[in-house]
Amino acid sequence: MTETAYSKPVPDLDDPAMAPFWTAARDRRLTAQQCTACKSYRYPALEICPTCLEQGANWVDVSQEGTVWSFATYHRAFHPGFKDELPYVVAIVENADGVRYTGRILGPRDGLAVGAKVRARFVDCTDRFTLPAWELVAA
């Protein structure tokens, strides 16, 4: 798919704070920043660790398994690019490492609930933009 064929918003893939995350997503890796001092994870990128207030961090691979922490079903398209997919679900997923990500729930939604098991799914939106999303794992 080319950049012009994709009709939804695209993040600034060259933003130095988040570029490592987007690069990893293209490689089907889910990442988070890990504090070099206290080893806690954080996402999205922050300059200062909210746990210990130190500055250093590295991007590291994290678990692609998680659970639905919260979700909302959208019945109105707040961007025209989404109108053909209504209704769609956006969830906050807590992965097995305790990192929370906001993303779409794709595929069958039978069993969708807080606490439902999910795994990451990577959607190639453009040549450069791969969007991490989630799919339910059958119980």
Ligand SMILES: [Zn+2]
């Ligand atoms: Zn820290």
